[in-house]
Structures are given as C-alpha cells and as structure tokens.
Amino acid sequence: MTLDKNITDALAAYIIDSQQKEFDSEVVHKFKRALMDYVCAAITGSNMPVPNSLLEYLKQIDSSEISSVTGKSMKLSPLNAALVNGTSAHSLDFDDGHTHGSIHIGTVVFPAIFAVAEQYSSSQEEFIKAAIIGYEIAGRLSAALHPNVWKRGYHNTPVIGIFGATAAVCVLLKANKEQILDALGHAGSFSGGLFEFLGEGADIKRIHPGKAARDAILSAELALKGITGPKKVFEGKNGFVRAFADNNINLERLYLGLHTEYEISKIYFKPYPCCRHLHGPIDGTLELLTLNQIDVNNIDRIEVGTYKVGANHKHKEVNHLLDAQMSIPCAVALALVYGEVSINTFEDSKVQSEQVQNLINKVDVTADERCEESYPKHRPAIITITMKDGTEYRQYVEDPKGESNYPLTDKELEAKFVNNCLGILTKDEVDQVLNAIWTFENLENLDVFYINSSLQTK
Known part of the structure; x- marks a missing residue:
C-alpha cells in the first residue's frame, strides 16, 4: 500500500498545536480517572517480585537520587525511576488499557512524565497536557496499527507505547517541532517487545511498560541534545509501519476526530487483575x-x-x-x-x-x-x-465492565483504589492521594504523588 507521506510530521504538528489549547473539564476529568488508576496499579505492584529484583539491581549502580520510586523511600535517575515504576504498575496486570489498540497506555506514559516532572519541577498544567497528548499519540497509533503489529509477534504496549510517552516527555521539556520529530525518530529505534512471554510465565512482560517509559525519556532528551533521528520514522521506506506492521495501517482511524475526540476518553479500567x-x-x-x-x-x-x-x-x-x-x-x-x-x-x-x-x-x-x-x-x-x-x-x-461504553463509575474506581492500596498506605494517606487527584489542577506541587518523599509507606 502507499503510505501517507506525512504521518510523522502530522503527529508532531498535533503535539505542538495541542499544547496551546485548554482542554475542557470533561477531558481533564478523564485524565484524573486515568491518573488514579495508574497510581493504584503502581502502589499495589510496588512490592511484587519483579520490580523488587529490578530495584535491587539498580540500587547498586544508580545513586543519582533525582526521581522517586513509588512505594519506596528512595530515588533514582529519571530513566531508572520510570523503568521501575512502569514495571510496578504492570506487575499485577491491573493497569488501564485501550481496546481499539490492545495497549496499556498509562503504565508507559505516567512513569515517564512523573520522573521528568519531578526532575524539572513541571507545573500541574504541563503535566495534564503531557498526559492527555501522550494518551492521544499512543492510542491513535495503536488503534491504527492493531492487530497488524500483534500478528508479527510484537507486544503493542512497549512497541507503540513508547511513542506516546516520548510525545508526553517532549511536552514537559518544551521541545520544538524539529526536536519532536527527532525524538519520535529515536523512539522508533528504541521500540521493541516480543509477545513470546505468553504461556511461559516469563517475567519480562512485567518490564515492558517500564522499558518503554525509560526509553521515551532517553529519546526526548537525546533530541534536545541535538542528536538527530529519522524525520519520517513511521512512513519511511524502512520505517516503523513497514518493519512492525508489514506496511498495514488504518490511516482513517489514525486521524479520525483529531483535535475533537480524545483517546484518553476511550480507555478501560480493570475490575480484575488479569489480562x-x-x-x-x-x-x-x-x-x-x-x-x-x-x-x-x-x-x-x-x-x-x-x-x-x-x-x-x-x-x-x-x-x-x-x-x-x-x-x-x-x-x-x-x-x-x-x-x-x-x-x-x-x-x-x-x-x-x-x-x-x-x-x-x-x-x-x-x-x-x-x-x-x-x-x-x-x-x-x-x-x-x-x-x-x-x-x-x-x-x-458484548463488552466487559470497565470499557468506555460500560465504565466503572468514579465511586467504583475510588473503591478499587481504596480496596487495593489500603494496608500499603494508611487511611489518611489514601484519602490524601485521592483528594490530590480530584483537585489536581489546584495543587501547589506534585509532592503528594512522590510517595517516598511525602508519605510513609508500610
């Protein structure tokens, strides 16, 4: 098939344009729901074996103490904090997802922007925009490419999620369009993750979102340092769509409702901790x-x-x-x-x-x-x-509970948070985090979400 010759440029332009707009209260409310579900997944998964083993390794080689590790009284580099937190949030298969794209977006986007926002003291407004834009890029790309990427044996979450997280980090770093093109180009080379874990109980599946979050930060930071990437990473002759999807992409779905519909409104939340x-x-x-x-x-x-x-x-x-x-x-x-x-x-x-x-x-x-x-x-x-x-x-x-057309209510989502986080956090700490989520745009800072620095985990 003949690909649109401007996919990468169009997405970069969207990232730039979206930073100039004010998202309405309904979209911001969807952001808060996604944030709550991510924090729940990250806290409940923080004591699981895979992130703990990963953390034990990283503690030996990383003493930078810049970005917080959720559920632990310690900090690592932004790259390694994103790696651990993304792994924690996926360790119980309790994280959000996007049916059209068969992808977990929150566990890639949020670990990346939390780590970077802490490093650069980003504002709440910047954080909200970064998250919504990250969901938009990951959701549209995955929906346009699924099931073609999956058919080739790849796991959409790390393979496509990295682009959403890269876009989100670019927002926080105030990247210009040329730098965004470079960053997306880098993400294409860092993209990876096989589905071979299925049926083997292989732990690597847990690490996939964290790996993508880490590499998204690296992709954006390298671009801002002037290291160039391919400017047509998606549609190029040897680009992503050819390599990962055999040149099969639904361009209508990619651009459908761009600027008027938001992928963060189309995600699902899981009532059960499994695929x-x-x-x-x-x-x-x-x-x-x-x-x-x-x-x-x-x-x-x-x-x-x-x-x-x-x-x-x-x-x-x-x-x-x-x-x-x-x-x-x-x-x-x-x-x-x-x-x-x-x-x-x-x-x-x-x-x-x-x-x-x-x-x-x-x-x-x-x-x-x-x-x-x-x-x-x-x-x-x-x-x-x-x-x-x-x-x-x-x-x-027809659809399981939690889909956007059969959603968990705000109270049900809160109940999921309380039921799973209480005991890891105290009742006062749970209430503090929930209040911060619902009043996110009015917070003075994001310290409450850096669990190790403001809350004492049990």
Whole structure:
C-alpha cells in the first residue's frame, strides 16, 4: 500500500498545536480517572517480585537520587525511576488499557512524565497536557496499527507505547517541532517487545511498560541534545509501519476526530487483575452464577467463544502468576469456584487446588465468528456451561465492565483504589492521594504523588 507521506510530521504538528489549547473539564476529568488508576496499579505492584529484583539491581549502580520510586523511600535517575515504576504498575496486570489498540497506555506514559516532572519541577498544567497528548499519540497509533503489529509477534504496549510517552516527555521539556520529530525518530529505534512471554510465565512482560517509559525519556532528551533521528520514522521506506506492521495501517482511524475526540476518553479500567482478554469470560461466568443455581461439581464442560486475539489465551498449564493472569480457562475456573476474581483469588494455593485444576481442564476456548466480527470495536465473549445432566447455561458479553461504553463509575474506581492500596498506605494517606487527584489542577506541587518523599509507606 502507499503510505501517507506525512504521518510523522502530522503527529508532531498535533503535539505542538495541542499544547496551546485548554482542554475542557470533561477531558481533564478523564485524565484524573486515568491518573488514579495508574497510581493504584503502581502502589499495589510496588512490592511484587519483579520490580523488587529490578530495584535491587539498580540500587547498586544508580545513586543519582533525582526521581522517586513509588512505594519506596528512595530515588533514582529519571530513566531508572520510570523503568521501575512502569514495571510496578504492570506487575499485577491491573493497569488501564485501550481496546481499539490492545495497549496499556498509562503504565508507559505516567512513569515517564512523573520522573521528568519531578526532575524539572513541571507545573500541574504541563503535566495534564503531557498526559492527555501522550494518551492521544499512543492510542491513535495503536488503534491504527492493531492487530497488524500483534500478528508479527510484537507486544503493542512497549512497541507503540513508547511513542506516546516520548510525545508526553517532549511536552514537559518544551521541545520544538524539529526536536519532536527527532525524538519520535529515536523512539522508533528504541521500540521493541516480543509477545513470546505468553504461556511461559516469563517475567519480562512485567518490564515492558517500564522499558518503554525509560526509553521515551532517553529519546526526548537525546533530541534536545541535538542528536538527530529519522524525520519520517513511521512512513519511511524502512520505517516503523513497514518493519512492525508489514506496511498495514488504518490511516482513517489514525486521524479520525483529531483535535475533537480524545483517546484518553476511550480507555478501560480493570475490575480484575488479569489480562483484559479474560474479563469478558469472567463477567459472563459471574453473571451465570448470579442468574442460576450452578453446582460447580456437576459441570461437564465449559465452552468459551471469543475473538481470535483473545482465543490465544487458552493455555491450561498454569505454573506461574503470569500464566494464571493470561489464561481464560484459569480465570473462568477461579470465578466458578470462588465467585469473584481479585488479587487474592490468583494466589497459587487457590489456582493449584484440585477443584480449580479439574475445572480448568473442562474449559475449551475457541475463536467465534460472531465475536471476531465485533473486535476490536467490542471485546465479546460467549460462555456456555453444560452440566452432567445435559442442562445448558449460556451468557453473551458484548463488552466487559470497565470499557468506555460500560465504565466503572468514579465511586467504583475510588473503591478499587481504596480496596487495593489500603494496608500499603494508611487511611489518611489514601484519602490524601485521592483528594490530590480530584483537585489536581489546584495543587501547589506534585509532592503528594512522590510517595517516598511525602508519605510513609508500610
């Protein structure tokens, strides 16, 4: 196909133009919701094994003490703080996402701008604009390129997320258009992340957002130092679209509603700490339990139909937390046995219980034609439970709870924050952070979000 010859220039121009406008209160409210969900994910994930191991390594080589590490009483360089915080926020698979682009944006954009904003004492107004613009670039690019990047074995979150975070950092650094073009060019060379973690329980998946956040800062800083990058990184003969998507991009989606619609309004928030492809099957299963008297011990088989991308998450061998969080059979079995899916539900003792393991082996996941036709506009799933006596229960889910058209309310989002952060933070600290989020534009500074410097974590 013939590519638009001006993709990179058009996006750079958008980044410049958007800094001059005032975003309306509705868009700023969406920013606050995204911020709350990110901070929740970063705090709850900060004590998980992968970010802790990463931090132990970085402490040995980094004594710069510039940018805060969420949940820890210490600071690192902006690059390394972004790396750790992005990893923490993705360590429980509790972070926000964007269905059209199959990408986690918040865990790439927010770690990068928090680290840079602390270094340069950025204003609240600059921070808000940086976040909204970062979501815009990552959301539009990923939606225009999905599922083409995924089909080639790449993970959209680090591969495309880096461009959103780079744009956001450029806003904070007050980069001009030429520097933005260079920064996006650098991001194209730093872009990377394979989907090979799926089904292996490989820890590297947790690090993907942090890696992209770190490299986004580096991409922007190098550009401001005068190091040049390719000015047509997306559309060039050997550019990103060719290398990562085999020259397949939906240009109509890329530019649709530019300047009038905002991708930060299209993200979802997770009620369950696991891969988003599992949420439709979970919702359907829990709905069946609510509507019917189902004896899980008398289930003969369970069939889950969903779209092709989601159907890849059908593995039944679950030996690690990540395996469980990426497996539809495991999620459905846990929902049936425990009647809920929470952080505690994914404890290894529960996953490995005889009852759960027996049910996992009864779940078959297939690609359903009806569901495939709806994706990625929707994330549908069809759950059919057949009992040993032949009784059949079926539930169709068009979109799981948390999508922009079926959102978590502000109170539900607050409840997610409180339920998961309380115990890591005190009640007063939780209230302090929530108040700061809802009054963000009126804060004197951002210190409350640098958890280690103003709050004492438990």
